[in-house]
Amino acid sequence: MIAAVRGKVYQLSPGRAAVETGSGVILQLLVPVSSFQRLRQGQDVLLYTVLKVKDEDIVIYGFLSEEEKALFEKLVAVSGIGGKTALACVSALAPGEWRTVIAAGDVARISAIPGIGRKTAQRIILELTGKLEAEPAEAATATRLGADLVSGLVNLGYPPRAARETVQRVLKENPGREDFEGLFKAMLKKVKP
Numbered sequence: 001m002i003a004a005v006r007g008k009v010y011q012l013s014p015g016r017a018a019v020e021t022g023s024g025v026i027l028q029l030l031v032p033v034s035s036f037q038r039l040r041q042g043q044d045v046l047l048y049t050v051l052k053v054k055d056e057d058i059v060i061y062g063f064l065s066e067e068e069k070a071l072f073e074k075l076v077a078v079s080g081i082g083g084k085t086a087l088a089c090v091s092a093l094a095p096g097e098w099r100t101v102i103a104a105g106d107v108a109r110i111s112a113i114p115g116i117g118r119k120t121a122q123r124i125i126l127e128l129t130g131k132l133e134a135e136p137a138e139a140a141t142a143t144r145l146g147a148d149l150v151s152g153l154v155n156l157g158y159p160p161r162a163a164r165e166t167v168q169r170v171l172k173e174n175p176g177r178e179d180f181e182g183l184f185k186a187m188l189k190k191v192k193p
Contacts (some may be wrong), residue, residue, distance in 0.1 A: 005029065005062060006046045009039055015087075017062060028064035030083075031049075032091040034161060038064060052076075052083050059083060067095045078127045085115045089124075094164060098127060099132045100147045145178060146171060152184055158191060166191050 010026050011018035014036045020026045029038070029047060039045065047062030048069040061083060063069040068090055076084035092113045093101060097136055101109050110121035146167050153163035170187045177183060 002049050002051050002060065004048050005060070007044070009041050009043045010047055012039055012041050013038070015091075017045075017047070019047065019062075027060060028089060029060045031062045031064075032068065032087055032093075033162075034091045035062075035064050037161070037165075050076075054083075061087060063090070065095075071095045071098060074128060074131055075124070078124050080120060080123065083148060088115050089113055092160070095132075097147050097150070098128075098162075100144055102128050102132055145180065145183070148180060149187060153187065153191065162191070176185055 005019050005021065005027055007019040007021040007027075010015055010020040014033050015030060016028060017031045017035075017039055018026050018028050029049065031047070045064075047064065048066050049063070050061045050069060051073060052059045052061065059070075061069075061072060063072065072086050072090050075081050075089050076083060081089075089098075091111075093109075105125050107118060107121045107125065110116055110124055111118045116124070149167045149170070150160070150163045153166065154160055158166075166187050170183055170190060174183060174186065
C-alpha cells in the first residue's frame with residue numbers, strides 16, 4: 001500500500017496531478033478538483049494517497065490533507081459509491097462542510113453534487129451519520145458559521161469554490177469573531193463583483 005507520495009508536481013490538470021518522486025518515477029494521481037488551485041507545476045508536494053485496484057486498472061487518489069483522505073475512504077465504503085463519485089464529493093464540499101451537511105440531513109445539498117441522486121444522498125447520510133469525527137463545540141460552531149457564510153455567497157450567485165476560499169480568508173483574518181452579519185459584510189468587501 002502507498003500511504004503518501006512526496007515529490008514535485010510534474011504536470012497538472014483539473015482532477016489530475018503527475019508527481020515526480022525523485023527516483024525517476026512519475027506517478028499519475030487523481031486529485032479533487034478543489035485541490036487544483038492550490039497546486040502549481042514544479043511545487044514540492046506531499047499527497048496522502050489511496051490505492052484502488054479495479055479489474056485491471058490501478059488508480060492512485062491523492063489528497064492534500066489526511067482529513068480529505070479519511071473522508072474519501074468513508075465515502076467509498078458507502079454502498080454504491082465508487083472512487084470517481086467519492087472524489088467528486090470531496091471536491092464539492094470540504095470535510096468540515098460534510099460534517100455539517102450529514103448532521104443536518106441535507107439531502108438537497110448532497111444530491112446537487114454531480115453523480116449523486118436523491119436516494120444515494122439519503123444512503124450517504126444514513127451510512128455516515130455518527131462516523132465522521134465529532135468536533136469540539138467551539139470548532140463545530142465555527143464550521144456551522146463558515147457553512148452559513150458560504151451558503152450566503154452562493155445564494156448571491158458566487159461560485160462555491162470562490163465562496164469557500166473567501167470565507168476561509170475572512171475567518172482567518174477575524175479569529176474568534178462569531179457575528180454572521182459583520183463577517184458577511186467583511187466578505188462582500190473582498191469578493192470581486
